[in-house]
Amino acid sequence: MTAEAKAVTKPATATMTGPASPPLTERQEARRRRILHASAQLASRGGFDAVQMREVAELSQVALGTLYRYFPSKVHLLVATMQDQLQHMHSTLRKRPPAGEEPAERVAETLMRAFRALQREPHLADAMVRALTFADRSVSPEVDTVSRLTTAIILDAMGLEAPPTAEQLSAVRVIEHTWHSALITWLSGRASIAQVKIDIETVCRLIDLTAAEKA
Amino acid sequence: MTAEAKAVTKPATATMTGPASPPLTERQEARRRRILHASAQLASRGGFDAVQMREVAELSQVALGTLYRYFPSKVHLLVATMQDQLQHMHSTLRKRPPAGEEPAERVAETLMRAFRALQREPHLADAMVRALTFADRSVSPEVDTVSRLTTAIILDAMGLEAPPTAEQLSAVRVIEHTWHSALITWLSGRASIAQVKIDIETVCRLIDLTAAEKA
DNA sequence: ATCAAGTCTGAAACTTGTTCTACATTATCC
DNA sequence: GGATAATGTAGAACAAGTTTCAGACTTGAT
Numbered sequence: 001m002t003a004e005a006k007a008v009t010k011p012a013t014a015t016m017t018g019p020a021s022p023p024l025t026e027r028q029e030a031r032r033r034r035i036l037h038a039s040a041q042l043a044s045r046g047g048f049d050a051v052q053m054r055e056v057a058e059l060s061q062v063a064l065g066t067l068y069r070y071f072p073s074k075v076h077l078l079v080a081t082m083q084d085q086l087q088h089m090h091s092t093l094r095k096r097p098p099a100g101e102e103p104a105e106r107v108a109e110t111l112m113r114a115f116r117a118l119q120r121e122p123h124l125a126d127a128m129v130r131a132l133t134f135a136d137r138s139v140s141p142e143v144d145t146v147s148r149l150t151t152a153i154i155l156d157a158m159g160l161e162a163p164p165t166a167e168q169l170s171a172v173r174v175i176e177h178t179w180h181s182a183l184i185t186w187l188s189g190r191a192s193i194a195q196v197k198i199d200i201e202t203v204c205r206l207i208d209l210t211a212a213e214k215a
Numbered sequence: 216m217t218a219e220a221k222a223v224t225k226p227a228t229a230t231m232t233g234p235a236s237p238p239l240t241e242r243q244e245a246r247r248r249r250i251l252h253a254s255a256q257l258a259s260r261g262g263f264d265a266v267q268m269r270e271v272a273e274l275s276q277v278a279l280g281t282l283y284r285y286f287p288s289k290v291h292l293l294v295a296t297m298q299d300q301l302q303h304m305h306s307t308l309r310k311r312p313p314a315g316e317e318p319a320e321r322v323a324e325t326l327m328r329a330f331r332a333l334q335r336e337p338h339l340a341d342a343m344v345r346a347l348t349f350a351d352r353s354v355s356p357e358v359d360t361v362s363r364l365t366t367a368i369i370l371d372a373m374g375l376e377a378p379p380t381a382e383q384l385s386a387v388r389v390i391e392h393t394w395h396s397a398l399i400t401w402l403s404g405r406a407s408i409a410q411v412k413i414d415i416e417t418v419c420r421l422i423d424l425t426a427a428e429k430a
Numbered sequence: 431a432t433c434a435a436g437t438c439t440g441a442a443a444c445t446t447g448t449t450c451t452a453c454a455t456t457a458t459c460c
Numbered sequence: 461g462g463a464t465a466a467t468g469t470a471g472a473a474c475a476a477g478t479t480t481c482a483g484a485c486t487t488g489a490t
Contacts, residue, residue: 025487028437048351053477063439065480074477133348133396136263137404144405170417177396177414178389181348185392189352190359199392202385202421209424240457243467268447278469280450289447 032070034060039081043127051078051127072138078131079142085128086149089114093153103158104207110157111179111200118183119193126187133184150176158207167210178203247285249275254296258342266293266342287353293346294357300343301364304329308368318373319422325372326394326415333398334408341402348399365391373422382425393418 024032038059042051053074057067071077093113098106118125135143154172155164164172182199185191191199239247253274257266268289272282286292308328313321333340350358369387370379379387397414400406406414 027486031438049476052475063441064478065440066438068478069437072478130349130351133399134345135403136345140403140405143403147405170413173410173414174389174393174418177400177418178392181392181396184348188350188355188358190355190362195388198385199388203389203392203418205424206417206421209420242456246468264446267445278471279448280470281468283448284467287448 031060031062031066035062035067035070035077036081036084039077040085040124043078043081044121044124047123047126048078048130050123053077075131075135075139076142078127079135079139079146082128082132082146083142083149085124086146086153089117090149090153090156092117094156097159098157102208103160104204106159107154107157107175107207108201108204110153111175111204112197114153115183115193115196115200122187125183129180129183129187133180147176150179165210168207171206171210174206175203246275246277246281250277250282250285250292251296251299254292255300255339258293258296259336259339262338262341263293263345265338268292290346290350290354291357293342294350294354294361297343297347297361298357298364300339301361301368304332305364305368305371307332309371312374313372317423318375319419321374322369322372322390322422323416323419325368326390326419327412329368330398330408330411330415337402340398344395344398344402348395362391365394380425383422386421386425389421390418 035056038056039051042055042059051074053067054064056077057064060067062070067077071080093110098109098113100106100109132143132146151172154175158164158168158172160168178199182191182196186193186196250271253271254266257270257274266289268282269279271292272279275282277285282292286295308325313324313328315321315324347358347361366387369390373379373383373387375383393414397406397411401408401411
């Protein structure tokens with residue numbers, strides 16, 4: 001039995017998520033933060049398996065029941081952790097925008113930068129990405145948020161002047177698919193870092209394609 | 216604790232997998248088949264969660280311990296199930312090759328045909344794809360086999376005269392990434408069937424790209 | 431200050447994947 | 461055909477995600 005319908009009056013995530021969950025008190029915000037921190041910490045050690053709900057609860061000084069009130073399942077927790085990390089990454093990436101001439105180059109450069117960041121904490125990457133792709137319907141809203149964040153990062157990297165065309169949005173979707181799936185193959189040891197690089201560069205050419213067609 | 220090192224003298228899969236596992240006796244082959252059948256049957260009902268090891272064991276008339284000897288984890292079992300289904304699909308697809316003019320069209324057509332087949336058993340698709348992307352290193356060989364099968368299907372669809380170039384292989388990899396990830400978004404209700412179609416068609420244009428460059 | 435509603439805690443219970451054990455059955459080799 | 465190793469069986473035991481519950485603590489409104 002999975003954690004389908006839950007959350008009668010959940011605290012919910014604070015960051016621009018959902019129509020309007022009751023704003024968290026300070027102590028609640030602090031708890032939420034402690035939990036996410038504990039989650040990331042355990043994940044950094046041993047990946048998905050090392051994030052054990054009882055341990056997260058203990059490490060973040062919160063009762064197990066409380067943990068489940070904040071995050072209705074392990075997958076919810078890890079997806080939220082990913083949201084958190086992605087936000088960091090987004091602002092980090094913003095600081096030094098990619099240097100390439102073409103949009104395709106810039107996107108590839110940005111994704112490779114993100115990839116290198118993930119390589120520094122491969123276990124954390126494992127936990128987050130596995131949770132993301134394992135998530136079922138009950139986690140859709142949260143996964144969608146992650147997806148929007150990723151899209152934003154890619155669009156940022158493209159550095160468009162005009163709003164993106166439908167074609168370009170399609171290309172971005174495909175890039176995102178490739179990004180996630182390539183990460184999976186890397187994390188499960190079926191593809192090398194070099195191979196992931198090639199895959200990213202290959203898919204980024206789709207962007208050139210949509211640009212070329214305009215001419 | 217996941218099922219890392221196991222399989223002291225496992226029966227192993229029969230179909231061209233690995234260097235040489237001891238050939239199964241007839242009764243063993245029959246057991247293996249019963250297990251896979253039970254797995255697919257339960258998966259067709261309720262997806263990943265509905266495939267419960269005890270139930271699979273019972274339904275296939277095998278002791279739990281035996282089930283685990285044949286398939287060292289639930290994920291192994293489901294990935295093997297996918298192998299099995301893919302083989303069916305491969306031979307089915309071979310019968311009526313895609314009709315499109317361009318390789319890109321033919322690949323898109325083939326994948327859409329496969330997609331429609333999956334739509335007929337969405338729960339089964341859920342179980343198999345989720346297992347595939349959730350698989351950790353201990354399942355790498357099996358996942359690799361699935362990947363090779365998928366690659367074969369795509370290359371078949373391309374209908375090349377010459378052996379594929381490195382570029383084309385890269386494109387195929389990216390198509391495969393997109394295929395898996397798009398399926399995931401569909402299965403978790405975050406993308407419509409139409410959207411998956413668009414994604415597939417978009418990524419297949421990469422093939423044209425590699426063809427165009429030769430000229 | 432006080433009452434009610436909503437939260438948090440600690441601990442036990444339940445579920446399902448996985449492992450282990452003691453014994454029965456089958457296969458293999460002489 | 462019989463010894464012996466490999467395989468299969470039943471069932472208990474264990475691990476980790478999830479649920480539940482009774483009671484203590486906060487908070488917000490009166």
